[in-house]
Amino acid sequence: MSAKPFGLAMKAFIYDEEGRCLLIRRSMNSKFFAGQWDLPGGKVDSGEEFDDAMAREVAEETGLTITLEGVAGASEHELPHIRVAILFMEARVASGDVQLSSEHDEFRWVSRKELGNMDISDQLSPFVLSYLESSNKSQIISDERGHG
Numbered sequence: 001m002s003a004k005p006f007g008l009a010m011k012a013f014i015y016d017e018e019g020r021c022l023l024i025r026r027s028m029n030s031k032f033f034a035g036q037w038d039l040p041g042g043k044v045d046s047g048e049e050f051d052d053a054m055a056r057e058v059a060e061e062t063g064l065t066i067t068l069e070g071v072a073g074a075s076e077h078e079l080p081h082i083r084v085a086i087l088f089m090e091a092r093v094a095s096g097d098v099q100l101s102s103e104h105d106e107f108r109w110v111s112r113k114e115l116g117n118m119d120i121s122d123q124l125s126p127f128v129l130s131y132l133e134s135s136n137k138s139q140i141i142s143d144e145r146g147h148g
Contacts, residue, residue: 007082010054011041011124012091013131014066020109022098023118024061027105032079033121038104039088039128040064054089062107063099066091072131077123088127 014022023037042057044050051068058066072088098107110118112132120128 004078004081004083006076007084008044008087009042009084010044010050010057010087010089011039012054012058012066012068012089013072014040014058014062014064014091014093016093016109018109020111021115022062022064022093023108023110023115023120024100024104025106025108026121027103030103033123035119036121037108037118038121039124041089050087054091058091061101061104062096064096065094067094073127075124075127079123084123086123086127088131 016022022040024040025037026033026035028034040058040061041054042061044053048056054068055066058064069090069092072090074088075086077084077086100107108114108118112135116129116132
């Protein structure tokens with residue numbers, strides 16, 4: 001059995017001025033994770049800078065311009081043809097209004113509590129839950145005050 005190649009993908013926890021995170025739902029005709037909630041992002045093309053890839057993917061999927069603020073972490077997920085290394089970034093909306101691509105059929109701005117209760121795609125769910133737990137402890141990139 002030959003080892004599957006690795007591919008690199010990026011996903012963004014994009015926050016608005018109220019500290020809510022943007023989720024986008026994969027359309028029912030998606031090849032993978034149809035009907036599940038996703039973070040904006042996608043694959044990094046060969047020779048492409050990380051920040052350029054993230055800006056391109058977010059613009060393609062949501063119509064938004066973002067400002068990257070930091071690395072949230074990384075995980076990996078195996079698909080039938082490839083192992084995907086996923087780099088998670090934290091970002092803020094710089095400009096624009098959400099305009100979804102045909103890959104997605106709905107979007108929601110959700111609080112941290114709501115984020116933990118959404119049907120997040122199988123590839124992202126373990127990391128998202130871990131991220132929420134750690135960010136509740138350290139209050140990473142949050143405008144919320146008081147309880148984490």
